[in-house]
Structures are given as structure tokens and as C-alpha cells.
Amino acid sequence: MSAPLVSLTDVSLRLGKNEVLQHINLQLYRQRITTLIGPNGAGKTCLAKLVLGLHRPSSGTLVRTPGLKIGYMPQRLRIDDSLPLTVDRFLWLADPVHLDERRAALERVGVAALQHEPVQQLSGGEWQRVLLARALLRKADLLVLDEPAQGVDVIGQNALYGLLAEVREEMGCGILLISHDLHLVMAATDEVICLQHHVCCSGTPEAVSRDPAFHDMFAGAQMPAPNLALYTHDHDHAHDLHGNVDGEHDHAHCEHHHHD
Numbered sequence: 001m002s003a004p005l006v007s008l009t010d011v012s013l014r015l016g017k018n019e020v021l022q023h024i025n026l027q028l029y030r031q032r033i034t035t036l037i038g039p040n041g042a043g044k045t046c047l048a049k050l051v052l053g054l055h056r057p058s059s060g061t062l063v064r065t066p067g068l069k070i071g072y073m074p075q076r077l078r079i080d081d082s083l084p085l086t087v088d089r090f091l092w093l094a095d096p097v098h099l100d101e102r103r104a105a106l107e108r109v110g111v112a113a114l115q116h117e118p119v120q121q122l123s124g125g126e127w128q129r130v131l132l133a134r135a136l137l138r139k140a141d142l143l144v145l146d147e148p149a150q151g152v153d154v155i156g157q158n159a160l161y162g163l164l165a166e167v168r169e170e171m172g173c174g175i176l177l178i179s180h181d182l183h184l185v186m187a188a189t190d191e192v193i194c195l196q197h198h199v200c201c202s203g204t205p206e207a208v209s210r211d212p213a214f215h216d217m218f219a220g221a222q223m224p225a226p227n228l229a230l231y232t233h234d235h236d237h238a239h240d241l242h243g244n245v246d247g248e249h250d251h252a253h254c255e256h257h258h259h260d
Contacts, residue, residue, distance in 0.1 A: 004029050005068055005142045005174050006051050011060030013046055020046045022198040024060070028142060028174045033164065033188065035177040038195040044178045047195065048144055051176060071135030071173075073128075073145040079119050087122070087130055088115045095137040105133040109163060124151030128160060136167065143167070146178045161188035 004027040013021040021043045028034055028051070036044050049055040050062060052072060079085055091102045106112045109129040114122065122130065128148055135143050145164070149157040165188060168175055177189060186192070194201040 002030060003065060004063075005065050007061075007063045008050065008057075009061045009063075011050065011057045011062055013043075013050060013055055014058040015046075019058075020197065021050070024050075024199060026193060026199075028176055030141070030174050031168055031172055032190045033168060033175040033177060034191045034193060035179055035189040036193050036195055037179055038200075039180055042180075042195045043197050044180070044195055045146060048146055048176065048178055051142075051144060065141070068142060069138055069140045071138045071140030071143045073131045073135050073143065073148055081120050083120075085119050086116050087111075087119055090119050090130065091134055091137060094134045097137055101137065102133075105136045106130070108136060108167075109133045110159075125153070125156035125160070128152055129163075132160075132163070132167075136171075139171070140173055142174045142176065144176045144178075147180070148177065149179070164188065 006026075006028045008024050008026040011021065011024045011026075012019060024047065026034075026047075036047060038044055046055065050057060052070060053064075056062075079090075087106070088099070088102055091105065103112060103115060106115055109132050111126055111129045111133070114126060114130065119127070119130070128151070132145075132148070135145075143164075148164075149160055152160060164175060164177075167173070191204055192202060193199055
């Protein structure tokens, strides 16, 4: 296997007095989709910001391959309703490439007909595809997608995850997906990292088991447990009703809290 695009070794992140992430080991590779899963407030977006270079580790080592280009698809990007902004202009502002390249990116994600539409009129699924086109314009080595299926119906989610798999093959890029919902992500990923401020478990979708500790973590966060088995792992600690490791206090979060 080639060298990782990004490698985190024993990385911790402290924001103020709170240790948000603890002893994280993670490698992101070309042509691999890695999904970061966990309840709200688990530190998923903080970990993404480490990968993006928006945070620096408080301890541990983070190495990026030289010249790494990252395409980022944020969880939310709100555009003022009074701003006259078309999809094409939005893409141009993000990356002022030729019109043909912008059109090709929209065609690749299936929304070429929206090129001259106001961004404020897009549906949730259309907006996510436009954001993906924006990331593709960078011809990135690594795509970082924060909750890409948020606000998209089940059919749209299936199509979006299928599109990501195709993009991964065509571009040879790595993909880091951030999610809190296993239902559809499981079939679309090569590796899952389960996060609750630290890595609780990791593995491939084929390494599924019925570990109740993982279900308990989601139940403690007042979210429905996934209707899928869980990854085999050694779980040598317990989480309290708030999803924290017993004996620890609440942490500062990078995520915006939201509920399905």
C-alpha cells in the first residue's frame, strides 16, 4: 500500500481546558473511503479540522503528504437570501476555472441543468451535489465531506454515496466521510472509525459484530441505535448517559448540534 495522504499518530486536541480528542491514530489513503462515525459532540468535526489544518494537535504527530490538495465539503454553508448568486458564480468564486470546467464538474455530479439557478432555490440534495462539484474542481487528492447526506432523502443518499464511490475510482482520491448515521454509510465505506473523543472501534464493513457497547454509546446520546451489527473491538471502558467515558467531564465540541 502507498504511503498515507494524512497520518495521525497518538494525536490529542485540547481547546481551552477541555481535551476534545484523545490519542487518535488514523491513516487516510488514496482510493479508500474512511467514515468517521459517532454521536453529536463526539469530536468528529474537530478531527476533520485537524486533517484540514484548521487545528493543530496539542500533542502527537500529524503528517500530510507533500503538496496534498484537499477538497472540503462543509456540513453547512448558508448563503444570504438577498445575495444574487447563481450556481455557476458560486463555483467561480470557489475556483475561477474556465466555464467548461465548471460545467463539467456539475455534469459529473448530475446537476448540470442547475448551472444558472440561484443557489437559494436548491433542494438539500441539489445543494450537496453542488458542494461536491466545488470540491471536485480542486482535483483533490483527498475529499473531506462533513455530513454530506444531511437534508437528503433516502433515495438521494443512496445516489450520493454511489457517486462518491465512482469519484473515488475516477480520481484515485481518498475520501473522509463524517457522519452520525450508519444506516447507509456502512455500504458505502471501506473503513469505519467509531469516535467518542477517542477511537472506540474501527474496522471494515465486513468486520461486523453485535457488540452492545457501540449501541449503548448511541443510546446514551439519545439517538436510535443503528439496526446493524457493530465492529469487533476491545472495549475496555464504559460511557455514561451523556456518552462520555466514565470519570470524565463534558468536553468542548467543534460540531454544531443537530437532530434528524
